Amino acid sequence: xxxxxxxxxxxxxxxxxxxxxxxxxxxxxxxxxxxxxxxxxxxxxxxxxxxxxxxxxxxxxxxxxxxxxxxxxxxxxxxxxxxxxxxxxxxxxxxxxxxxxxxxxxxxxxxxxxxxxxxxxxxxxxxxxxxxxxxxxxxxxxxxxxxxxxxxxxxxxxxxxxxxxxxxxxxxxxxxxxxxxxxxxxxxxxxxxxxxxxxxxxxxxxxxxxxxxxxxxxxxxxxxxxxxxxxxxxxxxxxxxxxxxxxxxxxxxxxxxxxxxxxxxxxxxxxxxxxxxxxxxxxxxxxxxxxxxxxxxxxxxxxxxxxxxxxxxxxxxxxxxxxxxxxxxxxxxxxxxxxxxxxxxxxxxxxxxxxxxxxxxxxxxxxxxxxxxxxxxxxxxxxxxxxxxxxxxxxxxxxxxxxxxxxxxxxxxx
Amino acid sequence: xxxxxxxxxxxxxxxxxxxxxxxxxxxxxxxxxxxxxxxxxxxxxxxxxxxxxxxxxxxxxxxxxxxxxxxxxxxxxxxxxxxxxxxxxxxxxxxxxxxxxxxxxxxxxxxxxxxxxxxxxxxxxxxxxxxxxxxxxxxxxxxxxxxxxxxxxxxxxxxxxxxxxxxxxxxxxxxxxxxxxxxxxxxxxxxxxxxxxxxxxxxxxxxxxxxxxxxxxxxxxxxxxxxxxxxxxxxxxxxxxxxxxxxxxxxxxxxxxxxxxxxxxxxxxxxxxxxxxxxxxxxxxxxxxxxxxxxxxxxxxxxxxxxxxxxxxxxxxxxxxxxxxxxxxxxxxxxxxxxxxxxxxxxxxxxxxxxxxxxxxxxxxxxxxxxxxxxxxxxxxxxxxxxxxxxxxxxxxxxxxxxxxxxxxxxxxx
Numbered sequence: 001x002x003x004x005x006x007x008x009x010x011x012x013x014x015x016x017x018x019x020x021x022x023x024x025x026x027x028x029x030x031x032x033x034x035x036x037x038x039x040x041x042x043x044x045x046x047x048x049x050x051x052x053x054x055x056x057x058x059x060x061x062x063x064x065x066x067x068x069x070x071x072x073x074x075x076x077x078x079x080x081x082x083x084x085x086x087x088x089x090x091x092x093x094x095x096x097x098x099x100x101x102x103x104x105x106x107x108x109x110x111x112x113x114x115x116x117x118x119x120x121x122x123x124x125x126x127x128x129x130x131x132x133x134x135x136x137x138x139x140x141x142x143x144x145x146x147x148x149x150x151x152x153x154x155x156x157x158x159x160x161x162x163x164x165x166x167x168x169x170x171x172x173x174x175x176x177x178x179x180x181x182x183x184x185x186x187x188x189x190x191x192x193x194x195x196x197x198x199x200x201x202x203x204x205x206x207x208x209x210x211x212x213x214x215x216x217x218x219x220x221x222x223x224x225x226x227x228x229x230x231x232x233x234x235x236x237x238x239x240x241x242x243x244x245x246x247x248x249x250x251x252x253x254x255x256x257x258x259x260x261x262x263x264x265x266x267x268x269x270x271x272x273x274x275x276x277x278x279x280x281x282x283x284x285x286x287x288x289x290x291x292x293x294x295x296x297x298x299x300x301x302x303x304x305x306x307x308x309x310x311x312x313x314x315x316x317x318x319x320x321x322x323x324x325x326x327x328x329x330x331x332x333x334x335x336x337x338x339x340x341x342x343x344x345x346x347x348x349x350x351x352x353x354x355x356x357x358x359x360x361x362x363x364x365x366x367x368x369x370x371x372x373x374x375x376x377x378x379x380x381x382x383x384x385x386x387x388x389x390x391x392x393x394x395x396x397x398x399x400x401x402x403x404x405x406x407x408x409x410x411x412x413x414x
Numbered sequence: 415x416x417x418x419x420x421x422x423x424x425x426x427x428x429x430x431x432x433x434x435x436x437x438x439x440x441x442x443x444x445x446x447x448x449x450x451x452x453x454x455x456x457x458x459x460x461x462x463x464x465x466x467x468x469x470x471x472x473x474x475x476x477x478x479x480x481x482x483x484x485x486x487x488x489x490x491x492x493x494x495x496x497x498x499x500x501x502x503x504x505x506x507x508x509x510x511x512x513x514x515x516x517x518x519x520x521x522x523x524x525x526x527x528x529x530x531x532x533x534x535x536x537x538x539x540x541x542x543x544x545x546x547x548x549x550x551x552x553x554x555x556x557x558x559x560x561x562x563x564x565x566x567x568x569x570x571x572x573x574x575x576x577x578x579x580x581x582x583x584x585x586x587x588x589x590x591x592x593x594x595x596x597x598x599x600x601x602x603x604x605x606x607x608x609x610x611x612x613x614x615x616x617x618x619x620x621x622x623x624x625x626x627x628x629x630x631x632x633x634x635x636x637x638x639x640x641x642x643x644x645x646x647x648x649x650x651x652x653x654x655x656x657x658x659x660x661x662x663x664x665x666x667x668x669x670x671x672x673x674x675x676x677x678x679x680x681x682x683x684x685x686x687x688x689x690x691x692x693x694x695x696x697x698x699x700x701x702x703x704x705x706x707x708x709x710x711x712x713x714x715x716x717x718x719x720x721x722x723x724x725x726x727x728x729x730x731x732x733x734x735x736x737x738x739x740x741x742x743x744x745x746x747x748x749x750x751x752x753x754x755x756x757x758x759x760x761x762x763x764x765x766x767x768x769x770x771x772x773x774x775x776x777x778x779x780x781x782x783x784x785x786x787x788x789x790x791x792x793x794x795x796x797x798x799x800x801x802x803x804x805x806x807x808x809x810x811x812x813x814x815x816x817x818x819x820x821x822x823x824x825x826x827x828x
Contacts, residue, residue, distance in 0.1 A: 016470040050490070056430040065500075068508050069493035072486040076464070079483035083471035086479075098512070099557055144514055399476050399795035 001166040003035045003125070007135060010044035011174045012231035013077045015329040016084075020030040021085035022172075022231065023092075026130060030090060035125045037164065038092075039135040040081055042073025047092075067137075067147045070109075071097065072186035074134035074153075082132050092130040095120065097137035102156065104138035104146045110135045111138055111146035113155065113212075116163040133160060149214025158215040162222035169219070170227040171211060177228050177237030178203065178210055180402035181255045185390045188200070188403035192253060193236070196243040199253045202237035202345040202348055206256040216240065243347055252400040257389050259340045261291070262314035263371065264307055264321055268331035271303040278328055279305060280318055287315040292374045292383065302331075306372060308383065311337050339371065340389040343381040344396060356380045362399045368392055416581040417449045417539070421549060421571035424458035425588045426645035427491045430498075434643065436586075437498035437506075439546060440561045444504060449539045451578065452506075453549040453571040454495055456487025477522035481561045482552075484523075485511065488548035488567075496546050509534065511551035511559070515793065516570065517550035517645045525552055525560035526628075530577040547574060565626025572629040576636035583633070584641040585625060588598045591642050592617065592624055594816035595669045601646030602817035606667060607650070610657040613667045616759040616793045620670040630654065657761055665769055666760040666814040671803050675705070676728035676784065678721055678735055682745035685717040692742055693719060696734055700742040702727040706788045706797065716745075720786060725751050737792065751815075753785065754803040755794040758810060770794045776813045784805055 006026060013019045020231035022038075030036045050069050054061040061069075078094035085092035099118035108269075122133050135153025138146045148155050154171055161169035176191055178200065183189040204213035210228055219226045219240060229237025247253070269275055280290055293307040309317045314337045325333045342363075349355045354374075359380050363370055368391065372383035384392055397403065420580035427433045436452075444450045464483050467477040475483075499506035515531035535545050549567025552560045569583055575583035590605055592614065597603040611634035618627035624642055633654060643651025660662050661667070683689055693777045694704055707721040723731045728751045740748045746813060753802075756777075763769045770787075773794050777784055782805065786797035798806055811817065 016467060019471065051428060053490070053494055054497060055496050057433065058501040061497050062500050065493040065496045065508055068496075068510070069490060072489040072493075074465070075486040075489070076483060077488075078478040080467055080471045082479045083468060083475050084480075086476050087472040094479055096482070096559075145510075 001033045003037070003167045005037045005039065005157050005161040005164065005166045006037040006172060007170070008041065008172045008231060009153065009174070010041040010046070010355065012172055013081065014044040016080065019077065019080050019175060020084045020088070023081055023088055023090075023295055025231075026410065027085055027088055027090045030130055033305070035131045036128060037121060037125070037160055037166070038081065038132045038402055039153055039160060040074060040077045040132065041135050041153040046073040047078070050196065067108050067145045070147050071134070071145050073138040074136055078132045078134050078175055085130055085132075089131060091128060093124050095130040096134045097156075098139035098143065100133060102138035102159070104140060106140045106142070106144070106146070107147070108144075108146055110149035112142075113138055113148070113159045116159060118163050121164065121369060122259050129307060142251065148214075154212040158218045158222075158224055158226060159226035161224045162218060166224070168225050168227055169214075171371075172229060172231040173210060174231065175210060176230045176233065176235055178240070178254070179402065180253070181393055182257070185262060186394050186397050188397060190403050191404070192238050194239045194241055194244065194247065196247055196347050197240060198243065198378055199247075199345050199347055200240045202343070202376070203254055203256055206258060206341070206343045206345070206379075206381070247353055248347055248348050250350045250394075251349070251352055252402060253307055254342045254345055254346070255342065255344050255393055255396045255400070255402065257342050257393055258338055259386055259389060260311045261308050261339050261341050262311045262317070262335060262337035263339050263383065264309065264314075264317060264333065264335040266305045266321060266325050266330045266333050268302045269325075270303055270329055271297065271301050274316075275303075275328060278307070279321070279324055280307075282324060283309070283317055286316065286320065288317050292372050292381070294372050308339075308341070308372070335358065338386045339383050341378055341381050341383050342387040342389065342392045342396065344400065345379045347378050347381075349378050358399065359396060362395050363392060365396050366391055415447045415449065417451070417578060417767075418443065419451045419575040419578065419580045419583045420586060421453040421567055421584070422455065422586045423567065423588070424455040424460070426586055427454055427456040427495065430494065433491065433494050434498045434502070436503055437495055439645075440681060441499055441502055441504045444544055451539070451580070452495065452544060452546045453567055453574060454488060454491045454546065454597050455549050455567040456484075456577060457491055460487040460490070467783050469524055471557040474772055477560060481522050481792045484546070484561050485551040485559050487549055492546045492548050499544055499546075503755070504544060506543060506546055508546040508548070509536050509568075510548045512553035512557065514547055515701055517574070517709045518554060518562070520554045520556070520560070521546055522558075523561035523749045524559055525554075527552055527562070527573045530573060532577050535574075535578065537663060541579050542607055545618065565629065567621075569632060572632045572636075572638055572640060575638045576632065580638070582639050584643060585816050586643060586645040587624060589624060590647065590649055592654070592668070594667065596671070596805055599625045600720065600811045602809050602811060604817050604819070606652050606774050608653045608655055608658065610661055610761050610787060612657065612721065613661075613761055614711035614758050616757070616790070617668055618758070620672060620755070620757045620793070620795070625654070625755055655699065661798050662762050664760055665766055666758045666810075667762070668760070669756065669758050669807055669810045669816065671813070673800055673803060674725045674750035675722050675753050675755050675797065676725045676731070676749060677753050677797065678710040678728075678731060678747065678749040680719045680735060680739050680744045681715045682712065683719055683739075684743055685711065685715045687806055689717075689742060690719070693738055694721075694737070696738060697723070697731055700730065700734065700756060703733050706786050706795070708786050719801055720751075722755070722786070750802045753797050754800040755795050755797050756803065756806045756810065757793055758814065759793045763792050763794075772813065776809050777806060780805055780809050
């Protein structure tokens, strides 16, 4: 007998029929002798409906009231789901975030879970019930409702799995798992069977949307095995687990890309101490996230600074930078928002030299100019012109033979 | 400075525009220096939507889960309302039933309020905030969500007014107040300015839908002055208050009718002790409410029993009665569902003899046969053929001069 936490997203519970199908699926697993905890999101479309209503009420909706509003969405699905389980002959009981004491901090609309009291859940599990918990929501010490932000239901599921010491946490979604790259632009993209927490963290931060990055961090911290799989098939998905020896034999686990990028270059900045701080602080202060930063020394006491921001913040960032540039005596500012970031990720990089070089080689071979480079222990990212995105993804996916289950080691070009 | 509880029903908060209008109205009252507590229902139509969803999930939806589902409706309106108040430059904070500890018993879908902890509300009132409370919902000692059943938001408002020792409780609805009779069938129907709790109790139990009967009982018990009025005008509505001397000068305050009636007669029942119990217990056990009961003694040891049930339960009740009639040796069972109950209500009856006689006289004059009669201290009800309903209402309304502010005393026919 295993204790299993299963999370189903909005598209999996989008209507009564789908809710019933999920109930049957969970019930089947329960009848095989497992203890089941189910975490549900709001029906697909509900959150947008609520946001739209809120926008009609207040220019910037009050965060506390926004959480009261948003959290009502999961309340609907957990109740309907429990009814469906009972209708199918099983037993279930639903709980809201505050009823199972998912205690969070007070950061409304993006709260972080501090603690979960598992007593009530364990009591009902022991009685043979399927315990249904509203995802995405929690409660402060002060009994105010909070929500966990984008992807919050994944976080609820992993946090519950950690608190309950569950044997596994299954995240059901509308794709079959984590892929070596986007199957929509690369036909040979392959579903990854097992991936390490660290690789998944890099992939999630680089734009792979299948798992929320916070939930991966939490899973890593508490060593919760997470199984990402499809609601609509019985196929095994991707296991996100601790790093295994076998994973290191893979040079690269995945290639990912992001088009939400824009580049800003400040030329001929006087290279004096504190200049970076002077440039970047006012940008950060407005909530704009600066990603890659590159500084090139020029002749004399001048330097060029180039950095990237989300494309959606490009215009706003440019305005700020132009003002500062004048203040600090920089010669000129230019930028472009037709760039993309291509990244390769893999724990194998730790033990295999030359993977970055291979990447540069492959891009050069395809005639793609690299504008910026950034690396971490298990990742290499390159900024290129946006129009080459798909070409670059396919070329890298092929070069590292990611479509194959077992990549050749150290035979990739260097 | 007064402490005022205002309740707005589903049609008053049916969309963002209406919610904003209500927010402005409440804010105006707050800015006049009053402390405001606002109780809101779910948006009109939401409850039906939830019931429809639940029906698709479980043949008889689980009551606990039904309450989780239903209570999400008010959660939406209180959040949107608080946002609207803030957008209009005021300050507001919303609370769910469990957040202000509206403790109820465990009778899901029709729970009764046991206790309300006013500490949190008073704290925020003292800070000058408009406190917005979800109507219709509470929480058990065990932290399960409950709902209060039909008209439950009225009950929430009156219970809050009682607990907070509010100066008044205003129930906003889509009519202008309590009328002497249904304005749709009697053109001279007049809005009543002031009515006693007891009269309102009788009117509510006789089918007047403007105020939920439980809220009236609660208002009476805690002496909460209740003001029933329209959301869409500024006109004063009807005050439901303790009995006043002036009220007694009115012979009759209102005439009301119900068409949800059916009659069942069991003929020639052996008149032995316990026979009524044998007949009525099996009916009550199925949840059917028996209203009027009349027993006529016949010659010998036989008796005739006639009683009324809601028309919607008629077929079911007949089936049960036919079985029992055979068992207890009654001669025959007959019934009809084309009847109506006409009632006149007024505290003036206590001091004025002959009001019932006048009623019988008026009905006779119109050629309307009376099938059954039942009376209380401040009410007379007659069962008549349904087709005479409107005629009877108009004739009685005219005879007792209810269209006039001041009825003549003791000049009404006897």
